[in-house]
Amino acid sequence: MEKVHKAGFVNIIGKPNVGKSTLMNVMVGEKLSIITSKAQTTRHRIMGILNGEDFQIVYSDTPGIINPHYELHRAMMQFVNVSLEDADVILFVTDIFEKYDEEDVLKKLKTISAPILLLINKVDLAKQEQVEEKIAYWAEVLNAKEIIPISALNNYNIEKVFDKILEKLPAHPPYYPKDELTDRSERFFAAEIIREKIFMNYTKEIPYSCEVIVTSFKEEESIIRISAEILVERPTQKSIVIGKGGEKLKKVGTEARKDLEEFFQKKIFLEQHVKVEPDWRNKKNKLVSLGYIQT
Numbered sequence: 001m002e003k004v005h006k007a008g009f010v011n012i013i014g015k016p017n018v019g020k021s022t023l024m025n026v027m028v029g030e031k032l033s034i035i036t037s038k039a040q041t042t043r044h045r046i047m048g049i050l051n052g053e054d055f056q057i058v059y060s061d062t063p064g065i066i067n068p069h070y071e072l073h074r075a076m077m078q079f080v081n082v083s084l085e086d087a088d089v090i091l092f093v094t095d096i097f098e099k100y101d102e103e104d105v106l107k108k109l110k111t112i113s114a115p116i117l118l119l120i121n122k123v124d125l126a127k128q129e130q131v132e133e134k135i136a137y138w139a140e141v142l143n144a145k146e147i148i149p150i151s152a153l154n155n156y157n158i159e160k161v162f163d164k165i166l167e168k169l170p171a172h173p174p175y176y177p178k179d180e181l182t183d184r185s186e187r188f189f190a191a192e193i194i195r196e197k198i199f200m201n202y203t204k205e206i207p208y209s210c211e212v213i214v215t216s217f218k219e220e221e222s223i224i225r226i227s228a229e230i231l232v233e234r235p236t237q238k239s240i241v242i243g244k245g246g247e248k249l250k251k252v253g254t255e256a257r258k259d260l261e262e263f264f265q266k267k268i269f270l271e272q273h274v275k276v277e278p279d280w281r282n283k284k285n286k287l288v289s290l291g292y293i294q295t
Contacts, residue, residue: 006169007056008088013080013109015102016040016064018095019121023152024048024061027162031263032182032189033061034196038207040064041199043072044291045079047183049176055166056174060087065105072281075292080108087114089168091161092142094118096126096134106142115168117146119161124151187214189263194228194256194272198241201252206240209233211280211290223267226260231277238274249274 012020021033021042028048034041042063050057062083063076084090092109094102109116118138123131131149138147146164150157176183191212199207209232216227232238242249253272260268280286287293 003054004171005054005056005173006166007058007172007174008169009058009060009083009086009175010089010091010165010169011060011062011083011087012091012093013062013083013105014064014093015098015105016066018064018093018098019152020064020093021061023091023093023119023121023150024059026152026155026158027057027059028181030181032184034192034199036196036199038199040066040208041196043076044188045083049180049182051174051178051180055169056176056178057165057169058175065108067104070281071284071287072292075287078293084108084112084114087112088170089165090114090116091165092116092118093121094134094138095121096123096130109142115146116142117148117161117164117168118142120147120149121152123149124154124156186264187217190214190217190226190260191228193259193263194230194252194270197252197256197259198230200255201248202240206232206237209237209281210241211277213290219266223269224260224264225269225271227271228273230272230274231280232274233276233278233280235276238276241274 012024014020016039021035024033025031028050030048032048033046042061046061048059050059060083062080065080066073068074068077090112120134135147148157148161150161191214195212198210211231213229213231214226215229218225230241232241249272253270257268257270260270277286284293
């Protein structure tokens with residue numbers, strides 16, 4: 001008898017910094033999403049596709065749910081709303097340190113009919129009684145039957161999550177070709193890798209004020225030549241990003257090039273420029289051109 005093929009969209013949602021991107025990368029088996037210790041690093045909806053002989057799971061990492069302060073934030077929350085609408089399964093990620101302030105997430109979850117798996121992340125950093133206390137809390141608040149304590153970083157209970165997803169996926173042919181890993185372009189991932197290094201090398205508002213645009217991506221036989229533009233909002237930020245004698249920007253470039261070579265498995269030539277684009281986070285036309293708002 002022919003095996004039934006299952007396929008569907010499994011969308012990961014939750015507050016910033018609970019480990020959604022780490023979980024996504026672990027589930028897909030590839031590093032597709034930025035991971036840093038800073039909150040709000042994910043800005044887009046990023047899909048990662050896991051294929052098996054009789055299944056296709058299309059995972060989506062989404063921005064952390066926040067109260068918007070900029071047009072950029074509003075666009076980011078739109079990605080979350082859409083991912084709730086088209087989900088076949090929702091992975092709602094919280095963590096052991098959350099202070100029961102997820103009312104904004106709960107409001108969104110109460111309007112959807114897709115099955116929800118509630119994942120309590122970072123349990124490797126907690127005592128067993130803390131974990132049990134969290135499970136009891138969520139069982140009451142969300143009336144959640146499916147609660148799985150996990151450690152995305154240490155791969156704890158990830159197989160259990162995978163089995164539960166497979167159990168809940170509908171019978172459906174694949175949505176994407178079976179050899180595809182993501183719906184995003186190579187340019188997108190090049191920009192994200194550079195942006196990750198900005199998050200790792202600067203403090204305060206600098207990483208949040210920056211955007212990276214890959215203006216040129218030329219693949220040759222033995223090398224990929226990438227030109228990138230780093231947008232900032234003020235001239236003072238431009239000076240900080242460049243650093244004394246260009247040292248800071250050079251460090252970002254060196255670190256990004258190393259990861260780019262690992263990601264693309266090819267030698268990389270990387271050229272970076274910093275450009276001031278005042279208040280870009282509030283300009284709708286700019287956000288359209290950057291792919292945050294669909295027209």
